[in-house]
Amino acid sequence: LLGSMSSHATRLRLKLPAICCLLQLVTIILFAVFIRYDQETSARLWHEELTRHNKSNRDNEFYFRYPSFQDVHTMIFIGFGFLMTFLKRYGFGSVAFNFLIAAFAFHFQSHLLNRFGHSFFGCLLSWASFMINADFCSGAVLISFGAVLGKTSPVQLLLMALFEVTLFGINEYILLSLIGAKDAGGSMTIHTFGAYFGLMVSRVLYRPQLDKSKQREGSVYHSDLFAMIGTIYLWLFWPSFNSAITAHGDDQLRTVMNTYFSLAASTLATFAISALVNEEGKLDMVHIQNAALAGGVVVGTSAEMMLTPFGAMIAGCLAGLVSTLGFRFLTPILDSRLKIQDTCGVHNLHGMLSLPHTECLILALLWAVTGSYKTGPQGMMADVFPLIADGSRTATYQGACQFFALLITLGVAVVGGSLVGAGLKIRALGAPPDTQCFEDQLYWEVPENHHDGYLPAANPEDPERSA
Amino acid sequence: LLGSMSSHATRLRLKLPAICCLLQLVTIILFAVFIRYDQETSARLWHEELTRHNKSNRDNEFYFRYPSFQDVHTMIFIGFGFLMTFLKRYGFGSVAFNFLIAAFAFHFQSHLLNRFGHSFFGCLLSWASFMINADFCSGAVLISFGAVLGKTSPVQLLLMALFEVTLFGINEYILLSLIGAKDAGGSMTIHTFGAYFGLMVSRVLYRPQLDKSKQREGSVYHSDLFAMIGTIYLWLFWPSFNSAITAHGDDQLRTVMNTYFSLAASTLATFAISALVNEEGKLDMVHIQNAALAGGVVVGTSAEMMLTPFGAMIAGCLAGLVSTLGFRFLTPILDSRLKIQDTCGVHNLHGMLSLPHTECLILALLWAVTGSYKTGPQGMMADVFPLIADGSRTATYQGACQFFALLITLGVAVVGGSLVGAGLKIRALGAPPDTQCFEDQLYWEVPENHHDGYLPAANPEDPERSA
Amino acid sequence: LLGSMSSHATRLRLKLPAICCLLQLVTIILFAVFIRYDQETSARLWHEELTRHNKSNRDNEFYFRYPSFQDVHTMIFIGFGFLMTFLKRYGFGSVAFNFLIAAFAFHFQSHLLNRFGHSFFGCLLSWASFMINADFCSGAVLISFGAVLGKTSPVQLLLMALFEVTLFGINEYILLSLIGAKDAGGSMTIHTFGAYFGLMVSRVLYRPQLDKSKQREGSVYHSDLFAMIGTIYLWLFWPSFNSAITAHGDDQLRTVMNTYFSLAASTLATFAISALVNEEGKLDMVHIQNAALAGGVVVGTSAEMMLTPFGAMIAGCLAGLVSTLGFRFLTPILDSRLKIQDTCGVHNLHGMLSLPHTECLILALLWAVTGSYKTGPQGMMADVFPLIADGSRTATYQGACQFFALLITLGVAVVGGSLVGAGLKIRALGAPPDTQCFEDQLYWEVPENHHDGYLPAANPEDPERSA
Structure with a gap:
């Protein structure tokens, strides 16, 4: 019954994959073009930071x-x-x-x-x-x-x-x-x-x-x-x-x-x-x-x-x-x-x-x-x-x-x-x-018989109970 | 049935609000009179602490x-x-x-x-x-x-x-x-x-x-x-x-x-x-x-x-x-x-x-x-x-x-x-x-029909199933 | 029905306790023989570490x-x-x-x-x-x-x-x-x-x-x-x-x-x-x-x-x-x-x-x-x-x-x-x-009537509902 009511309009078989893929693709491209690791995340920048400011690895913002x-x-x-x-x-x-x-x-x-x-290109990914x-x-x-x-x-x-x-x-x-x-x-x-x-x-x-x-x-x-x-x-x-x-x-x-x-x-x-x-x-x-x-x-x-x-x-x-x-x-x-x-x-x-x-x-x-x-x-x-x-x-x-x-x-x-x-x-x-x-x-x-409010009163096809 | 059994003695309409308000009021007054932020929490005391002991913000007890x-x-x-x-x-x-x-x-x-x-007045709120x-x-x-x-x-x-x-x-x-x-x-x-x-x-x-x-x-x-x-x-x-x-x-x-x-x-x-x-x-x-x-x-x-x-x-x-x-x-x-x-x-x-x-x-x-x-x-x-x-x-x-x-x-x-x-x-x-x-x-x-152990056997007024 | 089906082979009354006790005993013995606290955990070793490397208690690996x-x-x-x-x-x-x-x-x-x-005896328990x-x-x-x-x-x-x-x-x-x-x-x-x-x-x-x-x-x-x-x-x-x-x-x-x-x-x-x-x-x-x-x-x-x-x-x-x-x-x-x-x-x-x-x-x-x-x-x-x-x-x-x-x-x-x-x-x-x-x-x-899929249709012995 419900299956048939799930008419054309609410079927998502193509719509949902399409929108997910599109959004994901856009996000990936935006990140690829714009986003870089910042000085706490990038191996090179962090090691420069360590040297320049006499920091230790445990000063990384991560721990705080x-x-x-x-x-x-x-x-x-x-x-x-x-x-x-x-x-x-x-x-x-x-x-x-x-x-x-x-x-x-x-x-x-x-x-x-x-x-x-922030600057547009080379935006840094800070924590x-x-x-x-x-x-x-x-x-x-x-x-x-x-x-x-x-x-x-x-x-x-x-x-x-x-x-x-x-x-x-x-x-x-x-x-x-x-x-x-x-x-x-x-x-x-x-x-x-x-x-x-x-x-x-x-x-x-x-x-x-x-x-x-x-x-x-x-x-x-x-x-x-x-x-x-x-x-x-x-x-x-x-x-x-x-x-x-x-x-x-x-x-x-x-x-x-x-x-x-x-x-x-x-x-x-x-x-x-x-x-x-x-x-x-x-x-x-x-x-x-x-x-x-x-x-x-x-x-x-x-x-x-x-x-x-x-x-x-x-x-x-x-x-x-x-x-x-x-x-x-x-x-x-x-x-x-x-x-x-x-x-x-x-x-x-x-x-x-x-x-x-x-x-x-x-x-x-x-x-x-x-x-x-x-x-x-x-x-x-x-x-x-x-x-x-x-x-x-x-x-x-x-x-x-x-x-x-x-x-x-x-x-x-x-x-x-x-x-x-x-x-x-x-x-x-x-x-x-x-x-x-x-x-x-x-x-x-x-799953069928799925929850309390809608549980059928009798369940004759239940293999366990008919046994 | 149960509604009517919830007789006068167990009705909480006034009792529960009364006790909650009373306890909350007492607590607020006690706090207002007695409790102050301590040196890790108060802006002034912490900044004095920072200066006096040459600490950094990251030494705050909070992080540990x-x-x-x-x-x-x-x-x-x-x-x-x-x-x-x-x-x-x-x-x-x-x-x-x-x-x-x-x-x-x-x-x-x-x-x-x-x-x-501790001292009675001006008690400090320490973490x-x-x-x-x-x-x-x-x-x-x-x-x-x-x-x-x-x-x-x-x-x-x-x-x-x-x-x-x-x-x-x-x-x-x-x-x-x-x-x-x-x-x-x-x-x-x-x-x-x-x-x-x-x-x-x-x-x-x-x-x-x-x-x-x-x-x-x-x-x-x-x-x-x-x-x-x-x-x-x-x-x-x-x-x-x-x-x-x-x-x-x-x-x-x-x-x-x-x-x-x-x-x-x-x-x-x-x-x-x-x-x-x-x-x-x-x-x-x-x-x-x-x-x-x-x-x-x-x-x-x-x-x-x-x-x-x-x-x-x-x-x-x-x-x-x-x-x-x-x-x-x-x-x-x-x-x-x-x-x-x-x-x-x-x-x-x-x-x-x-x-x-x-x-x-x-x-x-x-x-x-x-x-x-x-x-x-x-x-x-x-x-x-x-x-x-x-x-x-x-x-x-x-x-x-x-x-x-x-x-x-x-x-x-x-x-x-x-x-x-x-x-x-x-x-x-x-x-x-x-x-x-x-x-x-x-x-x-x-909620009615509320859970497993007490679910009615049949549920004729269920709008979904009678449909 | 199920009770009787739980035949001899699947009864765990002695088997499960036996295996649990055996495994626990072996573990305890292995630990007693081989494992010691390491320098971050042992009171003595950590205090030596503190003195030797001019560390503070908050440098313990624990916090990181x-x-x-x-x-x-x-x-x-x-x-x-x-x-x-x-x-x-x-x-x-x-x-x-x-x-x-x-x-x-x-x-x-x-x-x-x-x-x-690692060395076999006196193995250290490191975090x-x-x-x-x-x-x-x-x-x-x-x-x-x-x-x-x-x-x-x-x-x-x-x-x-x-x-x-x-x-x-x-x-x-x-x-x-x-x-x-x-x-x-x-x-x-x-x-x-x-x-x-x-x-x-x-x-x-x-x-x-x-x-x-x-x-x-x-x-x-x-x-x-x-x-x-x-x-x-x-x-x-x-x-x-x-x-x-x-x-x-x-x-x-x-x-x-x-x-x-x-x-x-x-x-x-x-x-x-x-x-x-x-x-x-x-x-x-x-x-x-x-x-x-x-x-x-x-x-x-x-x-x-x-x-x-x-x-x-x-x-x-x-x-x-x-x-x-x-x-x-x-x-x-x-x-x-x-x-x-x-x-x-x-x-x-x-x-x-x-x-x-x-x-x-x-x-x-x-x-x-x-x-x-x-x-x-x-x-x-x-x-x-x-x-x-x-x-x-x-x-x-x-x-x-x-x-x-x-x-x-x-x-x-x-x-x-x-x-x-x-x-x-x-x-x-x-x-x-x-x-x-x-x-x-x-x-x-x-527990009886234990969940949705197997709930009996009627429940005449229910003391609440028959009341």
């Missing part, structure tokens, strides 16, 4: 970034991948399309990011600005994936990733290089951008008849446990995410500590509000799986600063509160009023916290300048706000820049998402029909 | 503790969390209540631990003594959680965590600061304390009618696989647990190596004994999930010393043997004779090994002093036993102190657990009735 | 190897363990026998590896050459396990591990010490050796009647998701695997980067080919779970070199292509023509890539010598090819050595695997009958 990087890598592929397996019939698509588009974004983006702000940014960029794409989960073909997803990665690079260049905004944990460049981009794609691809797939939109017992694998890994490694590219030394340690405290506080807040908004006082797995992470998002930009542990906890509490309320009250409104079908509720976790985290940053900034940085040597301020430290900016001006950067990000995400969404409407890209959303059988060989 | 810490963090939230999902209908509660109380204990404890032995101890303290609470799993409400669990964390801090202060005992891997402070505290709580909360929930106390096929995720992560990262706060250099490496060998040996022993004690020679998942970890527990205190690889293996073998026998023969006796209902069998893994690991330590100590440390310079002994190295103690006296520390720990755990258990009997705390233990539906929104 | 090592450790126990849980009724055996034989191989091998090339090699050796055994998965008893598996570990040590000694071949990522010593050893064991143990267990050879929906946990972890940490024992500095960073790019490319290629070879254009989980990893295997030996990022991508693409085609077309032929029943298809991932990775290495080698290393100082070449750097070998000669090393490895694996397979035919070792392959109930206490 690799563990954090692997944590972030785990978040992208295990964290996001399993978080989305909560859907009862879309586990294969969740974890494996996540794998596909993250792997693509991971090695494609690198090129673009380095195009801007921090390249590999870690590659995962950050994948993160933004996966947030958007959360909004359109179950309603798109892998061909659409790869195209979305292609354009989103490009816009991510442009937006990041504007924010960090032109405006001089701070965004170590990617609150704006990753969360705000990824969420609103994905929401706009979802808006443009609005499906009035999505109710026909409603019976598959929920979870089953074990799919919720798989999703918890994703949640816990995201929660565990968020401190590494926020600190992966901050300055070495106290900055990195402080970012990690602040993020821990914020996450712990948002977890308690989420349990509290989840019970409170349920008529029977029962907890909801959707809230725990998502809103408990809000503490990591909200301090993304500010965790680097002298936020103080209790400041981080207050931020985390508020984030957990706002995010859980969003899942309970805002998601239905987005769907019915604004026609935005947000499968994973990315708006509540990644989008809605844009304003709080910006305010959080601005407060931290004022606090920083008037407070704890003031009496110390110049160097410690220069790590965080080089432009304030060298006197070319006031703290107020920096605060205004941060707010302006948020507006730019929203603009790029909304316009970009709308255009890309419009492009993805092309029928040949293999989108599922409204009756077949959230369904693995459309794109996957699925 | 963070990877181990993240391993321990993974053990607490993934390891313990998934280990307990073996119950067929309590997977949500296992992983998510684990998440809740660990997140609470993680940021609450830090305060208390630093109250003792090793604070963050890693925070996870250790969570570990003790989670061991106790294992004893009462499925028989307590989240409100009870948070209260238990609150008091256990406090007593943990007091006990640790007595052991490490007053008695001068060694306990790098927390054999006494974490395992012995957590186990006997939880067992006493379980004893006081004894349910004579627990048989009415017997049908839910077992596992289903996939819940045992989820539990194996927890087991393997605990097993993998136990070397990081035991070495997280040992001295830098050879100590940390030696602790890691000894723990590996002990764990590998306890794994073989567990498989051997599990087959031997079963009438048909079949292996039992409960043994593999738990007793294979005994090798990590047993060398918790002694792994730091010159235990030698073969010594570590012998300790691991014996631990696996004792622990598996405990699961097979002792747990039923504890239940029927001593009225201790130990859901996860924490006595067999964490409690019963108290005496062996203390003996193991004392032997290692004598060996150390008479053996391998003797001929070396003073420094290497001072890392492990500063009081012996500076001549203020003999090895025998240190051994007696270790044994005395064990008795103290047992005392604090038993008395503390009894009192806290008595407090948790208050009906308003929402404990499940005897007929509804090990059941997620009491506190959770559970 | 431990994070990579833990990644590799995770691959062995979580990665391989869960990858094999795809079988619907063999999840316990997959993850737990993986655990057993890896734990055994992990601590047994260490001895052997150090027998060759890099011992612990990391221990995991590498386990990896080879687990690859062989993949070929015989579900068709062997744990007693057979332990014996296979015993002999394979021994031969692994001999082969590695020949390759690295006698021939002077390079194999940092273990392409030959681990992948080629493990795969062909396992395939030969499977060939010798050929079961003409395996069709009788055919209904259990597939997956169910959730077992495929468990397998994806394994896949993603293998994919994530493969860069650590390939770089775990390369030289410090640029070598290690370059290995990591090249492996990332190769893996990302093989993922895209796998999705492309998986859709292309399916008549309906549907993706196959078997391909994604396995072939996406081919990029890590193929650059195992060459990732250390100046492969360039685009070179790594091309290698990864080809590996994903070849591996996916192997799963689709070669595995059935191996079974029907060559009578090799390869449960996990290890030939496609680990075996078949032997020739490509050797060619890849030889090309990289020529490129290296004629290209990027040439103009630099001697030191940077010496890290990778000491024998070429000091002039005792030409690049061509080294290339010939690599090819010769591959032939040796194939020889040792094929001859060794055949002999060991013949030994494993002994009936007393408890192999499952042809009708009971891929079945946990033979060796495990399995």
Whole structure:
């Protein structure tokens, strides 16, 4: 039955190989032309570095970034991948399309990011600005994936990733290089951008008849446990995410500590509000799986600063509160009023916290300048706000820049998402029909009797039981 | 049916939010009043440190503790969390209540631990003594959680965590600061304390009618696989647990190596004994999930010393043997004779090994002093036993102190657990009735047809199948 | 029914304990006689090292190897363990026998590896050459396990591990010490050796009647998701695997980067080919779970070199292509023509890539010598090819050595695997009958109603539902 419903339009036998090969070929050519090993990676350059600066092999940046990087890598592929397996019939698509588009974004983006702000030819492949940014960029794409989960073909997803990665690079260049905004944990460049981009794609691809797939939109017992694998890994490694590219030394340690405290506080807040908004006082797995992470998002930009542990906890509490309320009250409104079908509720976790985290940053900034940085040597301020430290900016001006950067990000995400969404409407890209959303059988060989919710009552052809 | 059984007593709509908010508020206030960034975390102090001691940013303690810490963090939230999902209908509660109380204990404890032995105001937030101890303290609470799993409400669990964390801090202060005992891997402070505290709580909360929930106390096929995720992560990262706060250099490496060998040996022993004690020679998942970890527990205190690889293996073998026998023969006796209902069998893994690991330590100590440390310079002994190295103690006296520390720990755990258990009997705390233990539906929104063991035979309203 | 079928031959009540105890005893004795802590681990030797070389505790090798090592450790126990849980009724055996034989191989091998090339008595237990090699050796055994998965008893598996570990040590000694071949990522010593050893064991143990267990050879929906946990972890940490024992500095960073790019490319290629070879254009989980990893295997030996990022991508693409085609077309032929029943298809991932990775290495080698290393100082070449750097070998000669090393490895694996397979035919070792392959109930206490595919239609004795 389903086999026959997998009509011409959704067959990917040629489309998917074609797009994969094309994207891979383009990436290989771009790398061959533009990218070279940098001085930490190239045998010749590193040995020159060793001699010139009297370094030892153990001073290589590798040893000071690799563990954090692997944590972030785990978040992208295990964290996001399993978080989305909560859907009862879309586990294969969740974890494996996540794998596909993250792997693509991971090695494609690198090129673009380095195009801007650096020389064009002979661009160097540096560890921090390249590999870690590659995962950050994948993160933004996966947030958007959360909004359109179950309603798109892998061909659409790869195209979305292609354009989103490009816009991510442009937006990041504007924010960090032109405006001089701070965004170590990617609150704006990753969360705000990824969420609103994905929401706009979802808006443009609005499906009035999505109710026909409603019976598959929920979870089953074990799919919720798989999703918890994703949640816990995201929660565990968020401190590494926020600190992966901050300055070495106290900055990195402080970012990690602040993020821990914020996450712990948002977890308690989420349990509290989840019970409170349920008529029977029962907890909801959707809230725990998502809103408990809000503490990591909200301090993304500010965790680097002298936020103080209790400041981080207050931020985390508020984030957990706002995010859980969003899942309970805002998601239905987005769907019915604004026609935005947000499968994973990315708006509540990644989008809605844009304003709080910006305010959080601005407060931290004022606090920083008037407070704890003031009496110390110049160097410690220069790590965080080089432009304030060298006197070319006031703290107020920096605060205004941060707010302006948020507006730019929203603009790029909304316009970009709308255009890309419009492009993805092309029928040949293999989108599922409204009756077949959230369904693995459309794109996957699925084992028969495949899971709980759809298990046949009797199974007479079972060779074991008839024996 | 179940909805209506979730009567007034077990409704958490106001209770859970109230306790979460209260605990969070107290924590925030304590942090605001007492806790400051230390010299590795504060921008000003670290930059003074840099200047004064001619350090570089890469000398920050962060780079030498963070990877181990993240391993321990993974053990607490993934390891313990998934280990307990073996119950067929309590997977949500296992992983998510684990998440809740660990997140609470993680940021609450830090305060208390630093109250003792340090100045009261302006206490510094240091990485090793604070963050890693925070996870250790969570570990003790989670061991106790294992004893009462499925028989307590989240409100009870948070209260238990609150008091256990406090007593943990007091006990640790007595052991490490007053008695001068060694306990790098927390054999006494974490395992012995957590186990006997939880067992006493379980004893006081004894349910004579627990048989009415017997049908839910077992596992289903996939819940045992989820539990194996927890087991393997605990097993993998136990070397990081035991070495997280040992001295830098050879100590940390030696602790890691000894723990590996002990764990590998306890794994073989567990498989051997599990087959031997079963009438048909079949292996039992409960043994593999738990007793294979005994090798990590047993060398918790002694792994730091010159235990030698073969010594570590012998300790691991014996631990696996004792622990598996405990699961097979002792747990039923504890239940029927001593009225201790130990859901996860924490006595067999964490409690019963108290005496062996203390003996193991004392032997290692004598060996150390008479053996391998003797001929070396003073420094290497001072890392492990500063009081012996500076001549203020003999090895025998240190051994007696270790044994005395064990008795103290047992005392604090038993008395503390009894009192806290008595407090948790208050009906308003929402404990499940005897007929509804090990059941997620009491506190959770559970998807219909939710899992294997309770799947309805036929499912006529299924829109897919009726189509 | 099944209980009674678990006849005398497959009962392990005495056999499994006997073999476990024997192997453990031998290991303990070997360690007691031969193994001592090395200068990084021993308190005395390390403190002498500190004094003599003016080192600090933070220069201990531990800090520069431990994070990579833990990644590799995770691959062995979580990665391989869960990858094999795809079988619907063999999840316990997959993850737990993986655990057993890896734990055994992990601590047994260490001895052997150090027998060759070092002094016999007082052999030192060094971190890099011992612990990391221990995991590498386990990896080879687990690859062989993949070929015989579900068709062997744990007693057979332990014996296979015993002999394979021994031969692994001999082969590695020949390759690295006698021939002077390079194999940092273990392409030959681990992948080629493990795969062909396992395939030969499977060939010798050929079961003409395996069709009788055919209904259990597939997956169910959730077992495929468990397998994806394994896949993603293998994919994530493969860069650590390939770089775990390369030289410090640029070598290690370059290995990591090249492996990332190769893996990302093989993922895209796998999705492309998986859709292309399916008549309906549907993706196959078997391909994604396995072939996406081919990029890590193929650059195992060459990732250390100046492969360039685009070179790594091309290698990864080809590996994903070849591996996916192997799963689709070669595995059935191996079974029907060559009578090799390869449960996990290890030939496609680990075996078949032997020739490509050797060619890849030889090309990289020529490129290296004629290209990027040439103009630099001697030191940077010496890290990778000491024998070429000091002039005792030409690049061509080294290339010939690599090819010769591959032939040796194939020889040792094929001859060794055949002999060991013949030994494993002994009936007393408890192999499952042809009708009971891929079945946990033979060796495990399995909970009733245990999983999807075998759930009874109605469940009248369920106390909950009859209430």
